[in-house]
Amino acid sequence: MTDLDVTVAHRSAREVLSWSRAEVDRALRTAVDRLPESMRVIAGYHFGWWDEHGSPTGADPGKAIRPALVLLGAQAVGGEVDAALPAAVAVELVHNFSLLHDDVMDGDKTRRHRPTAWHVFGVNAAILAGDALLTSALDVVAGSGNAQAQQAIRVLSGAVQRLLDGQSADLAFEERADVPLAECVRMAECKTGSLLGASCALGALFGGGRDEQVEHLRSFGEQVGLAFQFVDDLLGIWGDPEVTGKPVYSDLRNRKKSLPVVAALTSGTPAARELDALYHADRRLTDPELARAAELIEVSGARAWSQGRADDLLTGARAHLRAAEPTDRAAGELDAVARLATRRDH
Template identity: 75%
Template sequence: MTDLDVTPARRGAREVLSWSRRGVDPALRAAVDRLPAAMRDVAGYHFGWWDENGRVVGADAGKAIRPALVLLSARAVGGSAEEAMPAAVAVELVHNFSLLHDDVMDGDRTRRHRPTAWTVFGVNTAILAGDALLTLALDVLAASGHPCAQRAIRVLSAAVQSLLGGQSSDLAFEERRSVAVAECVRMAELKTGALLGASCELGALYGEGAPERVAHLRAFGDRLGLAFQFVDDLLGIWGDPGVTGKPVHSDLANRKKSLPVVAALASDTPAGRSLDALYHAAEPLSADDLARAATLIEAAGARAWSRERADTLLAQARAHLDAAGPERDPAEELTALARLVADRDH
């Protein structure tokens, strides 16, 4: 048993994330070191390891939620977190592939309190670096030597296809005047839920869990992922820039059809109708317009609706976790992590 598989008593969610980041980082760096030099430079900058000139800076590398889900799911079925490390690295690579591309598509200039990679290295180079991380993720699984490696590649590939489908819908929604709430929820299931679900499934597979336990852990991750997106969309409107690393009202400035926005637009309330007129005006939205849009979304009941949906999804996730019959310590840590994910807007 390695240090990664030793659980101190009463470890909280933030301690779990620190444990995950410490465990994954050496293997993640070793994988990124295999990239061509130009791609390695961009990836290392994006991960916060160095600046645009290659000087070590140790900036924020993200929370490592998805790797933590992999490692804890492996332990939840009685397996080893150490054995599941290739899967943890792979999902972190895929997640960051998607972030590099999202920043380009959304025109976001800031991530984790730093300029986004495309603003530093250029759009084309950032896209290529994202592609490099995606192919590297599959190579990490293929090279793991684990009996489930082939199945794991298919699970991760399917999650990427879902993610791409969700992102495609997200972009298409920006060009449409009307989007149904059910369409938006489905987009979020694909764009976010699929990768968190795959993270739990991969961990359970590398932990050699029985099929029923794997399925319940997959469902736990799916529900948690959708809750994560509901909360993320709330943060995209009302989040503290000091915490999110993005400007206030950033999603509104981009006129994104996020879950609370779509719910407000579909509410058939005076606030929803006013939001529709404001959101689809031809001229750019001023700071006052953005603040008014946020007020209208809340007045339409969409902020409370999003919060309630996140809470319901969290309860569903926890029911699936219980049904998986997990080992006690990792179950408690998965529960703590789920609460942290769903309570980020409080």
């Protein structure tokens, strides 16, 4: 394959995500069912399978982009979906471990339009449930029987270490007046890019891919992940609450040092100085002040810069995808998922 504009028919991104969810759901539920009962109830609530009393619900389970990348990564190197299912389950467990902990650390009371697990069950219970998901992820990979299981555990644990490093930096930024833009980008690479990269690499590993294919697909996922974070940070300021599930200007209200905010603060413009005064005011910002902060970010050029970086990263990701020499159909579907993940209205 030399070009991503292939003529081979492939599914849309949404069709791929629906297929991936259906493929992974049974094995994911089996993994959760093996948890201690106290952890199982919280995990199932977090996944949207039931309410706090254990009654089934139709809550939004999330897009499940990471498991889709695993399954497509396996197909991209000529492997079978069934062989990659344990890795797909593992990355979804790890992702949701991180979400349970993130919600506690960020104090977020809602996720996917419903109360977060810590808000329902308590902080300590949510933390323990997250720990249980992480342990289960490693157990699923170890018990997969795949010849690459040991290497896969190293890939997954390495991604978790980077994810934790990124989350640590993100929290530290809240206490710091000055954050260099390069440091903020590195934080996003670790916090978001690492697990998407690992998802693609794990799929290629479980699909029997060559070393160079594994590494190119890892780089594809990492760049898509960073592009996703740029877009997500833009949505954290200008996103539609009906889509994001968060109030307008949510990240500004929380004084989050997101990529566009740090880009604006370090721009050396008059807008940067005014934004700095607002961001470090020792009081809650009013709605007009939040609107002004968003305007200053745009005036500084940070909004356009962030959008441009997301586009450039997607272009770079596609180059790595071509270099991996994937099967045509998987290439088209990986590209479609990457474009969906980096849309401005997701």
